Amino acid sequence: MDLKDKLISSFMAFENNVDVEHPVHDVRMAAIKNFEEKGFPSKKEEAWKYTSLNNIQKIDFSIFPKEDNALEYKDVKRYFIHEIDTYKIVFVDGIYSSYLSETTHDGVDICLMSAALTKPMYKQVIDVYFNKIASKDESLTSLNTAFSREGAYIYIPQNKMPKKPIEILHFSTGNEASLLLQPRNLIVVEENAEVQIIERHQSLTTNEVLTNAVTEIFAAKSAIVDFYKIQNDAPTASLIDNTYIDQKDKSHVKVHTFSFGGKLTRNNLNFYQNGEFIDSTMKGVTILGEKQHVDHHTLVHHIEPNCESHQDYKGIYGDSSTGVFNGKIIVDKIAQKTNAFQQNNNILISDKASINTKPQLEIFADDVKCSHGCTIGQLDEDALFYLQSRGIPQKEARALLMYAFANNVLSSVRIPELKTRINKLIAKKLGVNLGFDL
């Protein structure tokens, strides 16, 4: 039985475990119908031209994991930003781990999707926001919607800011030979509120894991959201991340994506600017080796006038890795005075690595400033020579240049401990120890 059929038949088993009377279940039913119609995307579709899901579909994934997967904090400590105090929402094999987590209801709600979807006190928020910005058309998002039950739920009321950043961690223990996870997150940031979120998916063994995540973020008027995605998973873990962001007047949302690992990573990052004077920023650093594949798909839809968007993606590709960048900017007819910038720079350091990029502009308004730049090249030989002539070994000199290349993206990370952590990850990925922090 192929994966699609298995998923569709599992939906009935899934229905036994959720409240089918709840209005959310109608949403799930519509979503499974859409998935049944469309199935997994194939390479024939323009959006999936460079990423094939054929191999993934051949794996016999467990859809409902066993429930007794305890982890000791000391074993997974290194995956947390343990240098600072944070709120933590931790899932082990898709199941909430109250032991590892630290949630709160003190002024803000930092808790679970399963609670939000069942308890009456959250009904109002769920009615207004759940599945409102996520695509009802895209098949993998629909698949997640159909099985949506667990994930992070974050609600920041007007003028509030949580005392510390929030970490969302998904561990997979490898108790199943191959596991499919479908976390569903909802983040609502009301007027004038602010939040910082760090998200990470981590597989603890070399068993196959596929995560098909959907995150909906709503940033109300003047809200500020900082979202950091760390993707440094095991070489057998695949991730399809679908993030949808709805922004209102004067809100600022920044999403940083750091892709250093995993077998196949696909990031669908969609910004919808439903207001004026909005600022949307998406930045990414991708450093790949082996046979890794990362596909960044961004969309910024400028719907109202006077907004800005900034994109900056840097990629370094070694070994037989493949990278894809597809950035789409749509400027509607009424979205005059839009400023949209997009930058994508890539370095190929191996003969077998390849990069496919497609920066795409669709512009219907005339009074706009839109630009994109895209380069593919190598490290500057002269700069390398300069460093070497001053006694820096070649390997370190190369690493230093790559740091410099990625630095633009790192400079806007607002949590210093996180920045240090990312720097360490980069150093490790490049196999050097520079002996200082950048």
Added chain:
Amino acid sequence: MAYTEEELKKELETKEYEYGFYTDIESETFPNGLNEEIVIAISKKKGEPEWMTLWRLEAFKYWKEMEEPEWANVHYQKPDFQAISYYSAPKKADPNKTLDDVDPELLEMYKKLGISVDEQKKLQNVAVDIVMDSVSVATTFKKTLAEKGIIFCSISEAIKEHPELVKKYIGSVVPKRDNFYAALNSAVFSDGSFCYIPKGVRCPMELSTYFRINQAGTGQFERTLVIADEDSYVSYLEGCTAPSRDENQLHAAVVELVALDGAEIKYSTVQNWFPGNKEGKGGVFNFVTKRALCEKNAKVSWTQVETGSAVTWKYPSCILKGDNSIGEFYSIAVTNNYQQADTGTKMVHIGKNTKSTIISKGISAGKSQNSYRGLVQVNSRADGARNFSQCDSLLMGNECGAHTFPYIEAKNKSAMIEHEATTSKIGEDQIFYCNQRGIDTEKAIALIVNGFSKEVLNKLPMEFAVEAQKLLEISLEGSVG
């Protein structure tokens, strides 16, 4: 006294397509529809040898299995391929006639368009192979060219007289089954130009062909084949205007360029087919496949000025097969009213140290949609490949759209690829500056547009540059936003 924008708009709305007239020449036209018999009949009519007939039939077989492509960012009523007549020839045409024997009515038409064959012959040193509704009517300067060993004739003549060259190269760059329109063209092409430059010869004049669509309801399917042998050079011009018509006319041409070792081909196009009226009715569908093959040290340069056609679907490409070969693409695409253009280029780097440059300028006005779609592909063995692309769009008015779809695929670590694109409009301050100095708004726009497209206009041969500049002005009139 400077007139107001309102007045200007009114005047321009009533302005008819300048070159929209229809010359009445008795034509021999095939019945509508397409089947194997029609393909055989076309081939017979043109007195082609058997291998050509079989070649056409094979292409027709592929075409039947193919579907019309839908990926382009254009929307139109698909043509009914069975409602088109696939052959029409001016009756009095005779390829052996000299210029003096040409139908005076035809010559009159060219005069109206401002192209006097005589004058060009004398003054501009241009040999003109005129294609009017598919059959080559007059060829000049043949003798001068023949002395150098250059063959410049209609493709049907070449099939008969130089079968070895045609057989070897036709379909070698654009295979019969390359795409839907190329397959259609391969099956039913009526005529076109053939050009062969022998080894080491530098063609002494700009070769030029003027295409016109004249007969109502006849599609035009030209086939152009240019072969530049080792170390030769040729500059080829192609320019088009078409009479005003109500129903959509289909144009599916195929252009193949072969640049052998060390050869250089410069191919320039000015395209000004009927774009439809201001309600978006009528206009030519232009679905063209143009491709060049570059061998070692060869260079191919495409320059195009696209102002006409209701729907354009055109991607002049370069296959940089040989080491050190160079591909260039310079384009200006202007769309106004309801025109739609999806155009760009493909640069495929296969050989080592290959270079390509892409400069594309899109100008959209009125309710038009203008897309740039390009591919830069660096294969794994193309060491030292270099590409520079620049796509700029200019928007005039708030009802048009400009789109960019650049695909960049790199599989070699030594590749250097740069791509940049911008979209903007003509600044009010720029217009104001001109107005202040006594330049009226319309002229100011022309001035700014000229500056915007200068990089491309500069690449055109002199005779064309002037015409192209005029075309830009005509196409953009009435788009003052």
